[in-house]
Amino acid sequence: MITREQLRELARFQSNGADCAVSFYMQPQTPRDKSHREESILLKDLVRSALLSIENHGKNGYMRADLERVLDWVSSLGGGPARARAVFACGELNFWREFDLPPQLPASQLVINRRFHLKPLAMLLGAQSRLWLALVDRHKARFFDVRLDELKEQEALFHPLPHRGRSDGYAGYDAGHSQRSVEDEVLHHFKNVAEHLKNMFEKKVFDDLIIGCQDKSWFELEPHLHPYVKKRLLGRFSADLASITLEEIRRQAARIQEQALEERRHKLVRDVIGQAKSHSRGVTGLRRVLRSLELGEVQSLLVGNNYRALAVECENCGHLDAHIVRWCPVCGRGTRELRDVCDAIIPAAILRDIEMLYVKNEPEFDMAGNIAALLRFRADQGSAGHMAAAS
Numbered sequence: 001m002i003t004r005e006q007l008r009e010l011a012r013f014q015s016n017g018a019d020c021a022v023s024f025y026m027q028p029q030t031p032r033d034k035s036h037r038e039e040s041i042l043l044k045d046l047v048r049s050a051l052l053s054i055e056n057h058g059k060n061g062y063m064r065a066d067l068e069r070v071l072d073w074v075s076s077l078g079g080g081p082a083r084a085r086a087v088f089a090c091g092e093l094n095f096w097r098e099f100d101l102p103p104q105l106p107a108s109q110l111v112i113n114r115r116f117h118l119k120p121l122a123m124l125l126g127a128q129s130r131l132w133l134a135l136v137d138r139h140k141a142r143f144f145d146v147r148l149d150e151l152k153e154q155e156a157l158f159h160p161l162p163h164r165g166r167s168d169g170y171a172g173y174d175a176g177h178s179q180r181s182v183e184d185e186v187l188h189h190f191k192n193v194a195e196h197l198k199n200m201f202e203k204k205v206f207d208d209l210i211i212g213c214q215d216k217s218w219f220e221l222e223p224h225l226h227p228y229v230k231k232r233l234l235g236r237f238s239a240d241l242a243s244i245t246l247e248e249i250r251r252q253a254a255r256i257q258e259q260a261l262e263e264r265r266h267k268l269v270r271d272v273i274g275q276a277k278s279h280s281r282g283v284t285g286l287r288r289v290l291r292s293l294e295l296g297e298v299q300s301l302l303v304g305n306n307y308r309a310l311a312v313e314c315e316n317c318g319h320l321d322a323h324i325v326r327w328c329p330v331c332g333r334g335t336r337e338l339r340d341v342c343d344a345i346i347p348a349a350i351l352r353d354i355e356m357l358y359v360k361n362e363p364e365f366d367m368a369g370n371i372a373a374l375l376r377f378r379a380d381q382g383s384a385g386h387m388a389a390a391s
Contacts, residue, residue, distance in 0.1 A: 015092065025105050027108045083102065137213060190220050213239060268302060282374055283375065302371065303345075305360040310340075313344055320341065
């Protein structure tokens with residue numbers, strides 16, 4: 001699975017002037033038979049088409065070697081994979097990285113450019129936070145780090161119930177005393193769980209949280225959760241620690257996370273468009289978004305699911321411009337045309353730790369240009385803009 005640092009490494013990459021960065025994404029398809037031959041043939045055809053294209057354009061050398069290596073890699077996989085995979089290669093700079101991914105890519109594709117094509121990764125990872133999932137009952141708690149569709153179990157808390165004797169004692173006194181002791185131990189356990197979650201949040205181990213427990217346990221645990229932890233709670237589901245499977249945990253986490261993400265998308269779209277209309281901390285349209293990115297104003301970037309746009313990039317200073325001009329308005333040097341401005345925007349957003357969300361089925365967002373940004377501040381509003389951001 002790809003890490004944040006590996007994603008940043010891909011975002012930093014840029015070839016020395018020529019289009020020689022190969023990005024290959026392989027999305028598994030439902031096979032017609034067990035041999036997966038049809039899927040393998042389609043993937044090989046994708047690579048062979050790219051090989052034919054570079055030959056027709058007189059491009060050989062390292063790029064041909066990279067594509068042949070990708071072709072060999074596809075052939076070596078054998079049966080169709082259950083997971084998606086990606087390869088990023090540039091033989092000229094001795095670069096080769098391959099990753100397993102969740103099978104959630106739009107499609108298999110191969111792209112050759114100066115930079116790696118990171119939009120499919122950004123759609124998977126852009127809005128992913130550090131997510132923890134806690135499974136809790138009256139004497140045990142298990143904690144999982146959730147990364148895409150992978151679960152990694154962390155430490156667990158276990159509080160054994162006190163031993164009860166064989167007799168309830170005179171007039172049932174010992175029975176009542178034992179029951180009170182059990183309830184005290186359970187209360188202490190839930191307080192320990194809440195304290196552990198608070199400590200892990202303060203140590204920045206997680207940003208968001210999902211809790212699985214039975215309804216009775218939730219009513220006992222919830223009052224002890226710190227307000228900071230409650231604020232980061234994405235949702236809760238009913239779970240029995242004794243019987244729940246990892247697949248069920250994964251399914252419940254994906255459901256709650258997707259629902260929370262969809263709600264956040266809707267909220268951000270409304271906020272950005274409203275802020276843009278009031279000339280506050282929001283901008284819409286490619287020209288304004290590019291300007292805000294260059295000024296370091298952007299906090300969250302919203303992009304339409306199928307958004308593409310032409311732009312130019314200065315070969316000297318890297319300035320991006322929505323106007324197709326031959327000379328850079330910043331430094332006066334020559335520009336080159338970008339077939340899709342997202343190939344430059346996405347790496348910049350990754351390197352600056354800007355939250356990215358892809359938006360679909362939002363008519364108001366479509367009318368606003370299909371690209372927008374929520375700002376930390378507005379440089380043209382001086383101190384007033386900074387005060388608004390701080391609030």
